[in-house]
Amino acid sequence: MRLKILGSAAGGGFPQWNCNYRLSRSVRNGEDGFRPRTQSSLGVSADGKDWVLFNASPDIREQIAATPELQPREDGPLRASPIQAVILTNADVDHIAGLLSLRERHRFVIYATARILRVLAENSIFNVLDSELVERRELLLNIPTPIADWQGKPTSIVVEAFPVLGKVALFLEDAGKAEEGFGTQEGDTVGVRIWQEGRESSALYVPGCAAVDADLKERIAAATCLLFDGTVYTDDEMLSAGVGAKTGRRMGHLHIGGPEGSMALLADVAPERRIYVHINNTNPILGENSPETAAVRAGGWEIGYDGMEIGL
Numbered sequence: 183m184r185l186k187i188l189g190s191a192a193g194g195g196f197p198q199w200n201c202n203y204r205l206s207r208s209v210r211n212g213e214d215g216f217r218p219r220t221q222s223s224l225g226v227s228a229d230g231k232d233w234v235l236f237n238a239s240p241d242i243r244e245q246i247a248a249t250p251e252l253q254p255r256e257d258g259p260l261r262a263s264p265i266q267a268v269i270l271t272n273a274d275v276d277h278i279a280g281l282l283s284l285r286e287r288h289r290f291v292i293y294a295t296a297r298i299l300r301v302l303a304e305n306s307i308f309n310v311l312d313s314e315l316v317e318r319r320e321l322l323l324n325i326p327t328p329i330a331d332w333q334g335k336p337t338s339i340v341v342e343a344f345p346v347l348g349k350v351a352l353f354l355e356d357a358g359k360a361e362e363g364f365g366t367q368e369g370d371t372v373g374v375r376i377w378q379e380g381r382e383s384s385a386l387y388v389p390g391c392a393a394v395d396a397d398l399k400e401r402i403a404a405a406t407c408l409l410f411d412g413t414v415y416t417d418d419e420m421l422s423a424g425v426g427a428k429t430g431r432r433m434g435h436l437h438i439g440g441p442e443g444s445m446a447l448l449a450d451v452a453p454e455r456r457i458y459v460h461i462n463n464t465n466p467i468l469g470e471n472s473p474e475t476a477a478v479r480a481g482g483w484e485i486g487y488d489g490m491e492i493g494l
Contacts, residue, residue, distance in 0.1 A: 184491060185385055186224070188252075195221045201463050203425050220244055220488055221241045221276045237277040238283075238284065261286070268291070269374065272298065272348065272351060272371045273301040273351040273354065281308060282308070287315060289331075290316060298370070322343070340379050344372060346372060349433065373386060373388035374388075383407075389411055389459055392434045406453055410444060410456065413465065415437060416430075416440065445477075
């Protein structure tokens with residue numbers, strides 16, 4: 183099974199179009215140790231031919247253009263794509279907006295929880311995905327789901343979605359329910375275990391996570407590879423940078439550093455590989471020579487980047 187990180191940044195990408203923070207300036211200026219990143223997405227294939235995408239980033243057209251495996255074969259029909267399915271882990275704009283770019287009368291399947299499917303159904307703009315061509319299938323929680331294409335042909339990829347602590351998408355927040363998580367419901371944010379049928383090795387993809395609980399640690403311990411929420415290094419990072427008023431926790435993301443960060447909380451859980459993804463443009467681990475990057479690597483973690491491949 184091949185995993186390919188198509189986009190390793192959080193919403194807005196890196197550099198974000200209107201961000202003038204020092205990190206965005208550094209990557210725009212082409213400084214050593216900084217590389218551009220598109221918004222969060224992952225591609226997975228069992229055979230290198232049929233691909234399953236996890237989340238549809240607003241940058242999906244750019245990501246396909248940078249990934250030959252996701253492009254039509256030269257000897258293929260005039261309208262074709264190796265993308266057979268898209269699996270959504272939440273309804274954030276940076277994970278669903280790319281669906282609108284997949285509207286060119288191509289058959290594929292959308293898998294998501296009932297909650298996320300309801301969000302799509304209630305937003306009529308997603309009707310540009312012709313329901314006669316693009317089927318929407320419910321992804322049940324805590325149940326292994328073999329992923330199949332629109333004809334029902336297996337891709338040999340199996341997924342188990344499970345709830346993680348997170349937050350409802352920003353555009354769905356109910357300010358009147360601030361003390362209740364702004365209206366967050368089960369199924370708003372999920373992680374996924376991914377494996378190839380008949381194989382034991384598996385990857386855990388958790389691009390959004392607000393806290394680590396015992397269930398999540400148990401799942402991580404059983405995985406071969408973990409791709410985990412690396413949005414911010416410190417909880418108050420955006421405030422300290424002067425570019426925002428929200429903490430990481432308020433946005434539904436656990437920070438990396440410190441005694442209450444993900445590095446410390448997962449220090450006793452050691453899959454073969456641990457990789458941070460969904461990295462915000464304020465996070466100092468975007469600079470390869472930063473002290474924070476050194477700390478992350480010393481803690482046994484890798485920092486995901488666009489085009490990074492993992493073989494399982």
